[in-house]
Every structure is written in structure tokens, then in C-alpha cells.
Amino acid sequence: MLLSFGRHGGLQDLASLLALAVGAVMPLSVVAQAVPAVNEETGVSAYAFDMSQVTLSSSRWHDNQDRTLTYIKWVDVDRLLYNFRANHGLSTNDAEANGGWDAPDFPFRTHFQGHFLNAWAYCYAALKDTECRDRAVYFVEELAKCQANNEAVGFKTGYLSGFPETEIDLLENRTLSNGNVPYYAIHKTMAGLLDVWRHIGDTTARDVLLDFAAWVDERTSALSYTQMQNMMSTEFGGMNEVLADVFHQSGDERWLEVAQRFDHASVFDPLASNIDSLNGLHANTQVPKWIGAAREFKATGTSRYKAIASNAWNITVNAHSYAIGGNSQSEHFRAPDAIASYLKEDTCEACNTYNMLKLTRELWLTNPTETSYFDFYERALLNHLLGQQNPESDHGHITYFTPLNAGGRRGVGPAWGGGTWSTDYDSFWCCQGTALETNTKLADSIYFYDSSSLYVNLFTPSVLKWTKRGITITQKTEYPVGDTTTLTIAGGNGGRWTLRVRIPGWTSGATIKVNGKTVSNVDVTPGTYASVTRSWRSKDTVTVTLPMKLHTVVANDDDGIAALAYGPVILSGDYGDATLAATPTLELDTVKQVDGLEFEGTADGETVSLVPFYDAHGVNYNVYWETSGTLSA
Numbered sequence: 001m002l003l004s005f006g007r008h009g010g011l012q013d014l015a016s017l018l019a020l021a022v023g024a025v026m027p028l029s030v031v032a033q034a035v036p037a038v039n040e041e042t043g044v045s046a047y048a049f050d051m052s053q054v055t056l057s058s059s060r061w062h063d064n065q066d067r068t069l070t071y072i073k074w075v076d077v078d079r080l081l082y083n084f085r086a087n088h089g090l091s092t093n094d095a096e097a098n099g100g101w102d103a104p105d106f107p108f109r110t111h112f113q114g115h116f117l118n119a120w121a122y123c124y125a126a127l128k129d130t131e132c133r134d135r136a137v138y139f140v141e142e143l144a145k146c147q148a149n150n151e152a153v154g155f156k157t158g159y160l161s162g163f164p165e166t167e168i169d170l171l172e173n174r175t176l177s178n179g180n181v182p183y184y185a186i187h188k189t190m191a192g193l194l195d196v197w198r199h200i201g202d203t204t205a206r207d208v209l210l211d212f213a214a215w216v217d218e219r220t221s222a223l224s225y226t227q228m229q230n231m232m233s234t235e236f237g238g239m240n241e242v243l244a245d246v247f248h249q250s251g252d253e254r255w256l257e258v259a260q261r262f263d264h265a266s267v268f269d270p271l272a273s274n275i276d277s278l279n280g281l282h283a284n285t286q287v288p289k290w291i292g293a294a295r296e297f298k299a300t301g302t303s304r305y306k307a308i309a310s311n312a313w314n315i316t317v318n319a320h321s322y323a324i325g326g327n328s329q330s331e332h333f334r335a336p337d338a339i340a341s342y343l344k345e346d347t348c349e350a351c352n353t354y355n356m357l358k359l360t361r362e363l364w365l366t367n368p369t370e371t372s373y374f375d376f377y378e379r380a381l382l383n384h385l386l387g388q389q390n391p392e393s394d395h396g397h398i399t400y401f402t403p404l405n406a407g408g409r410r411g412v413g414p415a416w417g418g419g420t421w422s423t424d425y426d427s428f429w430c431c432q433g434t435a436l437e438t439n440t441k442l443a444d445s446i447y448f449y450d451s452s453s454l455y456v457n458l459f460t461p462s463v464l465k466w467t468k469r470g471i472t473i474t475q476k477t478e479y480p481v482g483d484t485t486t487l488t489i490a491g492g493n494g495g496r497w498t499l500r501v502r503i504p505g506w507t508s509g510a511t512i513k514v515n516g517k518t519v520s521n522v523d524v525t526p527g528t529y530a531s532v533t534r535s536w537r538s539k540d541t542v543t544v545t546l547p548m549k550l551h552t553v554v555a556n557d558d559d560g561i562a563a564l565a566y567g568p569v570i571l572s573g574d575y576g577d578a579t580l581a582a583t584p585t586l587e588l589d590t591v592k593q594v595d596g597l598e599f600e601g602t603a604d605g606e607t608v609s610l611v612p613f614y615d616a617h618g619v620n621y622n623v624y625w626e627t628s629g630t631l632s633a
């Protein structure tokens with residue numbers, strides 16, 4: 001801060017100087033934060049911190065974030081604007097067109113750009129990175145120009161896309177034949193605009209978004225209930241979610257009514273009755289609708305919405321998810337409990353897990369005594385999404401599927417999904433878009449609060465500025481390489497509140513120490529929140545230990561097939577470049593710890609190294625084994 005004062009002049013530095021003068025830890029700009037939502041959500045009993053209040057410290061997580069930030073600050077914004085400008089009759093500024101799923105002839109081009117808006121907004125919100133802010137603001141200004149030119153190109157007021165509005169006619173009259181999913185793309189653009197409005201405070205983003213929402217209202221209000229339901233047999237992303245969010249943000253009930261038009265009866269009705277009819281459905285088409293149901297519950301208090309969202313979560317997690325937390329094979333849900341029967345190259349589409357994490361967080365906020373939500377969140381984030389990004393790629397490139405076939409390898413898969421890692425300008429797959437968000441919001445679900453407590457849900461090196469209480473909490477940990485995390489409190493003037501720490505279901509013998517002494521009378525039962533209430537003083541240190549042990553995660557459909565885990569970490573066999581003809585048999589009684597998270601065991605008569613699956617890159621691996629014997633204690 002002092003260095004930057006030396007280099008630049010102007011208002012920014014005056015603010016920094018003032019902040020220093022009053023002894024504030026944070027720059028003043030943090031005070032002028034996001035635009036708060038007008039509507040108070042119904043049915044929630046815990047709250048997320050603003051993104052500006054939590055930052056990641058150095059770690060594997062931080063490395064992922066860095067790589068994605070490098071990409072979003074490097075990408076040529078004019079190339080990303082190409083399809084919008086071309087479609088709305090404006091000059092493309094001699095920019096080059098993109099390839100992959102943003103090529104000028106790709107049916108749902110511009111499905112991706114909204115994710116850049118989200119990620120730039122998160123980058124600015126969390127890090128006050130003005131480069132990210134400026135990119136978002138420029139992009140939105142250019143979108144506003146596209147939208148303003150609608151009359152000249154024959155589009156209705158408010159429309160905004162890289163494909164012509166006639167695609168919506170085709171969708172509505174059910175003659176759509178080119179595989180287009182226009183509302184799927186529109187949802188993402190709207191969600192991006194919303195984040196630029198609420199996290200950056202950009203009023204152009206607000207205006208473009210509200211005009212776009214009014215266009216959605218105009219189009220959908222002209223349809224009968226039956227026409228609307230028929231239209232929803234085409235993937236439409238989270239239109240109910242984003243419109244409910246526009247209601248929450250603006251307080252205008254009009255948007256809630258539009259959101260509810262996107263309630264898809266054939267998917268919602270069985271879920272409301274807790275019936276699993278997911279078999280055969282395109283998986284990622286459904287999850288955003290369930291997030292929408294959770295947002296609609298919080299807008300209306302209607303318990304049916306909550307039942308839909310929580311039943312969908314429970315069914316997906318318990319009957320359709322692999323050990324790493326992902327779901328789907330070839331993008332589709334299979335029969336309930338079909339796991340061992342679908343260990344293929346195209347398992348676990350990453351978007352589904354990104355969306356399941358959003359759903360998990362939404363549901364937990366309504367039920368913050370339930371630890372199973374964040375047990376799942378940790379499992380899926382750690383074992384699926386963390387390793388979805390290629391650590392060898394400075395631009396944070398990703399794999400679409402995470403193969404779970406014997407001898408699988410990240411960055412391979414069917415040719416239409418790339419068959420490789422994503423690229424700078426020639427992929428733009430859905431999973432590359434959602435990964436921009438995943439890796440720029442890794443700090444958003446570590447801590448939560450209510451009027452009397454602080455929740456610690458994830459064990460991630462980070463700093464929380466709990467500004468309301470004047471407290472800074474620093475979490476230091478090697479977790480999951482180590483089983484201990486330390487939370488150090490600074491400030492707060494002896495305020496009394498309760499620290500609630502998630503004690504995961506997989507641990508036993510957890511301990512909590514304050515200033516080195518075990519706290520008596522604290523219930524550390526696995527699958528509960530351990531609560532410590534006291535008048536906290538500056539420099540108080542809380543040490544949480546969550547002992548890990550080896551265990552198996554047995555496939556629901558075959559007792560003889562299992563993945564191996566140590567605490568929250570799924571371990572995989574490292575096969576280098578060797579191929580596997582069949583599922584190897586792991587002799588469980590031979591598995592022993594070598595060092596930290598490095599284990600070894602005997603599989604098919606050979607010694608195999610067993611390491612965290614999130615680090616299994618550049619090698620063929622094995623996750624699910626035929627098992628024999630039992631693990632030693």
C-alpha cells in the first residue's frame with residue numbers, strides 16, 4: 001500500500017492514506033461494496049459474507065485461482081464481443097472470430113461470455129482488481145450498444161445474443177432443428193450482468209439486464225401455460241434462478257412472476273413427491289432448475305419449492321453420484337444407484353458439479369445445523385473440481401469430463417467434448433465457462449455467520465475480515481495433507497459469540513483446543529457442528545484436529561467395487577502411461593501409508609502408488625477397484 005502511494009497520485013491513494021491514518025486494515029474502497037439485494041430472503045438462517053471479506057492465502061486453491069485470473073485478464077475482450085456485435089449489426093472492430101463453441105456458426109454461441117462477466121466481477125469483489133473491473137465495465141458498455149441497435153436489425157427491445165431472435169420463434173413454435181438452446185445461453189448472459197451490477201455496482205449492467213428481463217417477460221407472457229411447458233423440453237439453464245435473483249436484487253415482484261413461468265412441471269412434480277425419475281434425463285439441464293427452485297423458495301416461502309430442491313439434492317447425492325462427488329455419464333443420469341455399471345471415459349461432467357455446489361450452498365443456508373451439505377461440498381470441490389483444472393496450464397485450462405474408467409486420464413474424452421484440455425480460443429465448452437466461476441469463488445463458502453455465530457465449513461488457508469464485529473480471522477492449514485487447522489482471531493474487543501466448526505461425518509476423535517488447551521464440554525460428534533461460545537480476545541487461537549483414516553466408498557450397485565479414501569481425499573492408483581484392460585483388484589490389507597497422503601498397496605499382484613486423485617495429472621489412474629480383504633485399522 002505504501003509502495004503504491006509512492007508510485008501513483010490521485011484519489012485512490014488518498015483513500016489508502018486515510019485508511020492507514022485511522023488504522024484500518026482494509027482499503028477504504030471495501031466499505032463501498034456490492035449493491036445489496038432489496039429483498040430479504042425467506043427461510044434462511046445463516047448468511048454468506050460479502051466476497052470482499054474473504055481472501056485465499058497461498059495454497060493449492062490459490063494456485064488454481066491464479067491460473068484462472070491470468071486467463072481472464074489476458075483474453076482479448078473484442079474477440080469475445082465478436083458474435084454479439086455481428087448479430088446486432090455493429091462493427092466487429094476487426095477482431096478475430098473464436099472457434100469451438102463460440103464460432104460464428106455454432107448454434108448457441110455467446111453462451112460463454114456471461115461466465116467471464118461473473119469471473120471478472122468476483123475478481124474485483126474479492127481482490128479489488130481494477131483490471132478485472134475495467135474489463136467487465138467495457139464489456140457491458142459494448143453489450144449496451146448492441147442492445148441499443150435492436151430496431152435496426154429487427155429484434156425486439158431488450159434482446160441480446162450472438163444468434164438472431166428468430167431462434168426464439170423456432171423454439172416457441174417447436175420447429176427448432178439445429179440443436180440450439182437459446183435460453184441456456186441467455187441465462188448465462190443475464191447471470192453475468194447481474195454479478196457486474198451487484199459486485200461492481202455498474203448501473204449499465206443493471207439497465208441492460210432489466211431491459212433483457214423485460215424482453216423475456218414480453219416473449220413468455222405471450223405464451224400459454226402449455227406452450228411454455230413444451231418449450232421447456234429444450235434446455236434453458238437456470239432461467240427461473242436468474243429471474244428470481246433479479247427479483248431478490250431489485251425487489252420488483254414482476255421478475256418473480258416471470259421466473260415462475262420457467263417452473264418445469266414434468267421435472268418438478270415427481271421431485272416434489274420425492275420420486276426419483278431422473279434416469280435418462282440430461283443431467284446438467286436439470287440442476288440449474290433445482291437451484292431456481294431454491295431461489296424461488298427464498299422469494300416466496302412456498303415449501304413445495306424447498307422440497308423440490310432438497311429432494312433433488314438428496315436423490316442426486318445418494319443415488320447418482322460417484323465417489324468424487326460428480327454425477328452423470330455421457331451427460332445423462334442413469335438408473336438410481338448405477339455407479340459400477342457406468343465407469344466410463346465420459347463420467348462426471350464438470351458443470352453438473354459446479355451447479356450441485358451452488359444448490360448445496362443454497363440448501364445449507366436454510367438448514368445450517370446439517371453437516372451433510374458441506375461434507376458433500378468438500379468431497380466434490382476437493383475430489384472433482386480442484387483437479388478439473390490442469391496445473392500445467394498457466395491459463396487454468398480444464399477437462400470437460402473426469403474419466404472414471406480403469407486407467408482413465410484427465411484431459412481425454414470423446415472428440416466432440418474436445419478429447420483434450422480446453423484451449424484459449426478454440427474450445428469455450430460449458431465446463432470451461434463454469435470453471436472460470438469455480439476458480440474465482442473458491443473463498444465464498446469457507447465461512448458463514450448468523451447473529452451470534454461464525455460457521456467454519458471448509459478448511460482452507462484464508463483470511464476473513466468480519467467487519468461487523470471488527471474481527472480478522474486467519475486460518476492456517478495444510479489440510480487435507482495435514483488433519484489440523486488453526487484459526488487465529490485478531491480484534492473484536494472480547495465480544496461473545498459462538499464458533500461453529502463442521503465436524504465431518506468421516507472423522508472420529510476430533511479435538512478442539514483454544515490457546516493450546518482442549519475445550520471440555522464441546523461435542524465433537526462426527527456429522528455435527530462443534531460449538532465453542534466465549535468472549536473471544538485478540539490473539540486467541542483455535543486448533544481443530546480432524547483425524548483421518550483409510551476407508552472405502554463402495555459403489556451402490558456392486559459391493560465388490562469401491563474407491564479408496566483417506567479422510568475427505570479420494571486416492572487413485574498412479575499407473576503412469578500403462579494401460580489397464582480391466583478393473584484391477586486391490587488387496588485392501590496391503591494398503592499402507594508411505595508419507596502424508598501417499599500410500600501404496602498391491603493391485604493385480606503389483607505394487608501401486610496411491611495418491612490424492614486431485615493431483616492425478618499427466619498419468620493414467622485408477623479410482624474404482626475390485627476389492628479383496630479388508631483395510632487394517
Ligand SMILES: *[C@@H]1O[C@H](CO)[C@@H](O)[C@H](O)[C@H]1NC(C)=O
Nearest residue numbers: 166167169170171173174175
Ligand atoms: C416458426 O418460426 C420461424 C421463425 O420465425 C418461422 O419461419 C416459421 O414459419 C414458424 N413455424 C411455424 C410452424 O409457426
Ligand SMILES: *[C@@H]1O[C@H](CO)[C@@H](O)[C@H](O)[C@H]1NC(C)=O
Nearest residue numbers: 274276311314315318319336
Ligand atoms: C435420500 O435419497 C436416498 C436415495 O434415493 C433415499 O433412499 C432416501 O430415502 C432419501 N432420504 C430422504 C430424507 O428423502
